[in-house]
Amino acid sequence: MKTGAKILVESLQREGVDILFGYPGGVVLPIYDELYNSTLKHLLMRHEQAAAHAADGYARASGKVGVCLATSGPGACNLVTGIATAYMDSVPVVAITGQVPTSLLGNDAFQESDITGITMPVTKHNYLLKDCRDVARVVKEAFFIAGTGRPGPVLIDIPKDVSTGIVEKVEYPETVNLRGYNPTYKGHKRQIDKAIEMIAAAERPVIYAGGGVISSNASAELLGLANVLTIPVTTTLMGIGCIPGDHPLNLGMLGMHGTEYANFAITESDLLLAIGVRFDDRVTGKAEKFAPNAKIIHIDIDPAEIGKNKRVDVPIVGDTKSVIKDMLASIKKTGAKDSWIKRIKHWKQHHPLKYKKDGRLRPQFIIQQMSELLKGDAIIVSEVGQNQMWTAQWYNFKNPRTWITSGGLGTMGYGFPAAIGAHFARPDLPVFDVAGDGSIQMNIQEMGTVAANNIPVKIAILNNMYLGMVRQWQELFYDRRYSFTELPPVEFVKIANAYGIEGIKVESCDDVLPALRAALDCNGPFVMDFRIEREENVFPMVPAGAAINEMIGGHEPT
Amino acid sequence: MKPHTLAVFVENKAGVLSRVTGLFSRRGFNIESLAVGTCEEPGTSRITIVVIGDDEKVEQVMKQLNKLIDVIKVTDLTENERVERELALIKVNAEPGAGRAEIMQIAQIFRAQIVDVGAKSLILQVTGDTGKIDALEKLLRQFGVKELVRTGRIGILRGSKTIASTK
Numbered sequence: 270m271k272t273g274a275k276i277l278v279e280s281l282q283r284e285g286v287d288i289l290f291g292y293p294g295g296v297v298l299p300i301y302d303e304l305y306n307s308t309l310k311h312l313l314m315r316h317e318q319a320a321a322h323a324a325d326g327y328a329r330a331s332g333k334v335g336v337c338l339a340t341s342g343p344g345a346c347n348l349v350t351g352i353a354t355a356y357m358d359s360v361p362v363v364a365i366t367g368q369v370p371t372s373l374l375g376n377d378a379f380q381e382s383d384i385t386g387i388t389m390p391v392t393k394h395n396y397l398l399k400d401c402r403d404v405a406r407v408v409k410e411a412f413f414i415a416g417t418g419r420p421g422p423v424l425i426d427i428p429k430d431v432s433t434g435i436v437e438k439v440e441y442p443e444t445v446n447l448r449g450y451n452p453t454y455k456g457h458k459r460q461i462d463k464a465i466e467m468i469a470a471a472e473r474p475v476i477y478a479g480g481g482v483i484s485s486n487a488s489a490e491l492l493g494l495a496n497v498l499t500i501p502v503t504t505t506l507m508g509i510g511c512i513p514g515d516h517p518l519n520l521g522m523l524g525m526h527g528t529e530y531a532n533f534a535i536t537e538s539d540l541l542l543a544i545g546v547r548f549d550d551r552v553t554g555k556a557e558k559f560a561p562n563a564k565i566i567h568i569d570i571d572p573a574e575i576g577k578n579k580r581v582d583v584p585i586v587g588d589t590k591s592v593i594k595d596m597l598a599s600i601k602k603t604g605a606k607d608s609w610i611k612r613i614k615h616w617k618q619h620h621p622l623k624y625k626k627d628g629r630l631r632p633q634f635i636i637q638q639m640s641e642l643l644k645g646d647a648i649i650v651s652e653v654g655q656n657q658m659w660t661a662q663w664y665n666f667k668n669p670r671t672w673i674t675s676g677g678l679g680t681m682g683y684g685f686p687a688a689i690g691a692h693f694a695r696p697d698l699p700v701f702d703v704a705g706d707g708s709i710q711m712n713i714q715e716m717g718t719v720a721a722n723n724i725p726v727k728i729a730i731l732n733n734m735y736l737g738m739v740r741q742w743q744e745l746f747y748d749r750r751y752s753f754t755e756l757p758p759v760e761f762v763k764i765a766n767a768y769g770i771e772g773i774k775v776e777s778c779d780d781v782l783p784a785l786r787a788a789l790d791c792n793g794p795f796v797m798d799f800r801i802e803r804e805e806n807v808f809p810m811v812p813a814g815a816a817i818n819e820m821i822g823g824h825e826p827t
Numbered sequence: 828m829k830p831h832t833l834a835v836f837v838e839n840k841a842g843v844l845s846r847v848t849g850l851f852s853r854r855g856f857n858i859e860s861l862a863v864g865t866c867e868e869p870g871t872s873r874i875t876i877v878v879i880g881d882d883e884k885v886e887q888v889m890k891q892l893n894k895l896i897d898v899i900k901v902t903d904l905t906e907n908e909r910v911e912r913e914l915a916l917i918k919v920n921a922e923p924g925a926g927r928a929e930i931m932q933i934a935q936i937f938r939a940q941i942v943d944v945g946a947k948s949l950i951l952q953v954t955g956d957t958g959k960i961d962a963l964e965k966l967l968r969q970f971g972v973k974e975l976v977r978t979g980r981i982g983i984l985r986g987s988k989t990i991a992s993t994k
């Protein structure tokens with residue numbers, strides 16, 4: 270005999286969950302009471318949105334399913350931004366919400382909201398439980414759906430009477446049986462052979478790799494493929510880390526704030542091997558002018574992504590790891606296409622990322638210093654805006670799952686809580702959140718969480734006293750009319766101190782490395798308030814709707 | 828741009844219809860006609876959706892539908908030999924006299940049934956493909972259509988082929 274709440278907690282343990290990020294409330298009291306008895310770790314956040322982001326950061330850093338828990342109504346609604354963020358970046362998260370008792374469902378009861386209805390467009394699937402006998406099966410299904418195929422968030426809404434309901438005999442299912450859900454893992458042999466033939470015939474091939482490579486843990490295979498074929502690799506924002514930043518074949522990020530050499534290479538390529546990507550508009554710019562002369566091979570586990578934004582010559586539906594493995598098994602080592610590799614080297618030499626070095630405190634310098642200090646052995650999380658793009662451009666990532674950022678939804682306030690989640694996934698690594706002064710203020714209350722639990726997350730605020738990225742657009746496209754993008758100065762160190770956290774304000778280049786060292790040496794959370802050059806911009810930049818080789822702040826292709 | 832008739836075979840669970848229709852609205856696809864009912868297999872339903880769009884858009888709709896966990900199978904009937912039907916109930920003004928006789932004649936030609944006779948109105952029931960119902964409606968307009976309701980289209984493949992056997 271067990272209550273629904275007890276079955277829930279036991280089911281989570283059976284799924285291998287080791288931490289929940291949550292926030293209590295009336296209708297989840299039965300669940301919280303059960304947690305009080307259990308060995309399951311629970312981290313009390315200061316906002317439900319942060320709980321969802323923390324579960325997401327945990328999932329991205331660990332490769333496991335992240336779990337968050339909130340009460341009904343306002344608690345559940347506060348999860349939505351976090352769930353949508355995970356949905357856009359295909360992150361496996363299970364969100365558990367309390368709901369008013371089934372007898373009150375639909376009555377506009379106190380703290381009732383139709384959270385399954387609200388989250389339908391931003392979840393891979395969701396459940397409203399109506400019977401405590403379904404708890405174990407639904408938890409099993411939810412983890413299976415979240416973590417397999419193209420990963421994504423799943424929500425389980427549990428009315429109070431379901432968590433207090435008694436089940437006489439509980440059976441924990443071992444397997445899942447869902448007729449309508451059969452992801453394809455193995456790529457079609459004939460399509461793979463066709464792709465291999467096309468690659469062999471190509472003169473100017475490029476690999477365009479994305480988040481799908483990271484989420485299927487296919488980085489080693491991808492690197493193997495690039496090396497065997499001597500094909501240069503450009504990654505999306507989500508794909509960063511799937512090839513070491515300093516690898517000779519790495520072209521860095523492509524797209525709106527991509528490197529010139531990546532964007533030139535895409536534009537001139539005659540073959541594009543797109544792996545685990547979705548041809549997002551921030552990547553392609555004007556889609557018709559994206560890789561205009563290339564035959565395209567597209568490998569993705571989600572058939573709906575293939576051909577969605579761009580016509581593809583060879584579609585391969587399957588798990589990227591499995592497909593690349595199959596390719597490697599039948600591919601022959603081909604020599605470098607000398608002229609192509611040479612041309613790319615030339616671009617890399619003549620069109621590097623750059624910034625002004627005049628002794629003023631610039632964000633690119635800070636990220637570079639961070640990169641040199643940490644040597645890739647850290648998890649770097651970012652907020653959204655210029656801080657995110659500078660980090661993507663200037664930090665030298667060595668490994669997959671060490672770069673964590675909100676790509677698809679671009680959620681300000683994501684980074685700090687996600688960094689908390691990442692710490693629990695990888696307590697062996699230092700975790701840095703690179704923030705803007707705008708973004709950090711969207712979940713700044715989590716300083717309470719890190720202070721109370723001595724979570725050693727380091728926050729590096731690139732403080733320009735602007736909503737920098739928006740200001741950049743206003744500067745370039747709205748005639749410098751800075752409509753509501755200026756932020757008054759904030760003494761972040763004082764805020765940190767108020768929460769009981771250490772911090773340091775940095776105003777000159779010379780103080781950057783010592784501050785980073787102090788952060789690293791501190792065994793708890795630490796805040797760095799870097800007062801950067803206020804109107805620094807992210808370059809190069811492809812204006813929205815332009816072709817990706819039409820960059821501003823760059824050079825003409827030579 | 829042409830109408831495609833999609834047969835969507837789903838688990839009969841709470842919320843399935845709103846998942847399906849929600850998917851259409853949020854991706855900007857227009858549903859032309861929608862009909863839902865149980866089918867040969869207990870625990871499942873069949874949704875027939877007519878959507879207008881070019882082939883690529885419709886292919887994308889089908890792929891997105893297929894991603895829904897409760898959707899078991901999606902088939903585009905359009906490329907196959909099929910029977911499509913719709914049912915309509917039409918309440919038309921019919922004062923006793925010549926007009927009423929004329930309406931009854933039209934009904935006969937269209938093999939519509941008169942299912943209710945009122946003092947000043949008739950209700951016609953008609954089944955057929957969309958064109959036939961449109962034509963009848965147009966003819967009846969001259970008498971004054973007071974109310975008209977259509978079920979939305981349903982479709983089934985001809986011969987022994989089923990949506991389970993199609994690719």
Ligand SMILES: Cc1ncc(C[n+]2csc(CCOP(=O)(O)OP(=O)(O)O)c2C)c(N)n1
Nearest residue numbers: 654655656679681705706707708736737738
């Ligand atoms: C929740 C949310 N609201 C608004 C935006 C739009 N937006 C994108 S970047 C940006 C400015 C970010 O400013 P800041 O965090 O200070 O970072 P910076 O660009 O200065 O590095 C804004 C407002 C967003 N991405 N997310």
